[in-house]
Amino acid sequence: MTSSVKRSCGDCTLCCKVMAIEALAKPANTWCRHCKPGRGCATYSARPGECEDFACLWLASDLLDERWKPNRSKLVLTTSEDGIEVRCDPGSPNAWRGEPYAGDIRAWAAEGERNDMTVVVIAGQRLILITPDREFDLGIVGPDERIVREVEGTKVVGARVVKDSQISDG
Numbered sequence: 344m345t346s347s348v349k350r351s352c353g354d355c356t357l358c359c360k361v362m363a364i365e366a367l368a369k370p371a372n373t374w375c376r377h378c379k380p381g382r383g384c385a386t387y388s389a390r391p392g393e394c395e396d397f398a399c400l401w402l403a404s405d406l407l408d409e410r411w412k413p414n415r416s417k418l419v420l421t422t423s424e425d426g427i428e429v430r431c432d433p434g435s436p437n438a439w440r441g442e443p444y445a446g447d448i449r450a451w452a453a454e455g456e457r458n459d460m461t462v463v464v465i466a467g468q469r470l471i472l473i474t475p476d477r478e479f480d481l482g483i484v485g486p487d488e489r490i491v492r493e494v495e496g497t498k499v500v501g502a503r504v505v506k507d508s509q510i511s512d513g
Contacts, residue, residue: 350401350402351402352383352402354381354382354414355412355413355414356378356379356380356381356382356383356384356414357413357414357417357419357432358397358399358413358419359374359375359377359378359380359384360372360373360374360375360378360380360432360433361419361430361431361432361433361465362397362419362421362430364391364393364394365393366391366392366393366394367391371430371465372433372467372468377390381414399413399419399420399421400420400421400422400427401413401420407420410443411444413432416438416444417431417432417434417435417438418430418431418432418438418439418444419432423461423463425459425460425461426455426460426461426462426463427451427455427460427461427462427463428463428464428465429444429448429462429463429464429465430465431464431465431466431467433466433467436466436467437466439464439466448462448464448473449473449475451473452473452474452475453475456474456475456497456498456499457497459497461490461492463490468483469481469482469483470482470483470484470490472490472492472499472502474498474499477499479499479501479502481502481503481504482504484504487506487507487508488504488505488506488507489504489505489506489507489510490502490503490504491503491504491505491510
């Protein structure tokens with residue numbers, strides 16, 4: 344299905360808070376110094392390429408209704424190499440547990456389990472792997488670490504965090 348929705352950020356600036364911006368040395372979960380919350384970027388025409396190229400899933404997909412608009416849901420959805428990331432506003436770290444969000448996230452996890460894709464919730468610095476019937480709170484996952492899922496068939500039965508070097512070495 345192709346997206347026919349033409350959405351704009353409007354009054355939403357949550358990505359300017361939850362996303363890290365390498366070009367500006369801005370860590371995740373802090374407001375960008377150029378953001379005017381609820382109004383937009385003060386340096387929009389000169390914003391870094393990573394900001395210019397960014398579009399959350401609410402902007403990019405007509406499969407998410409207005410309830411998923413980030414400044415309403417308190418969640419910014421993005422894709423990763425192997426699935427979906429649900430980034431919580433640090434002021435609302437449990438927003439993903441409310442409905443309709445929790446039900447949709449579990450449904451995506453069920454679809455992901457069948458297709459070897461992951462769904463993770465990022466709440467503050469904590470990373471939580473979501474499966475159809477479990478949550479694996481993996482704590483803080485560093486840039487040199489990866490999630491290893493233990494599966495039986497297609498069902499995820501365990502998850503742990505390991506250093507990249509442990510994966511490379513076998």
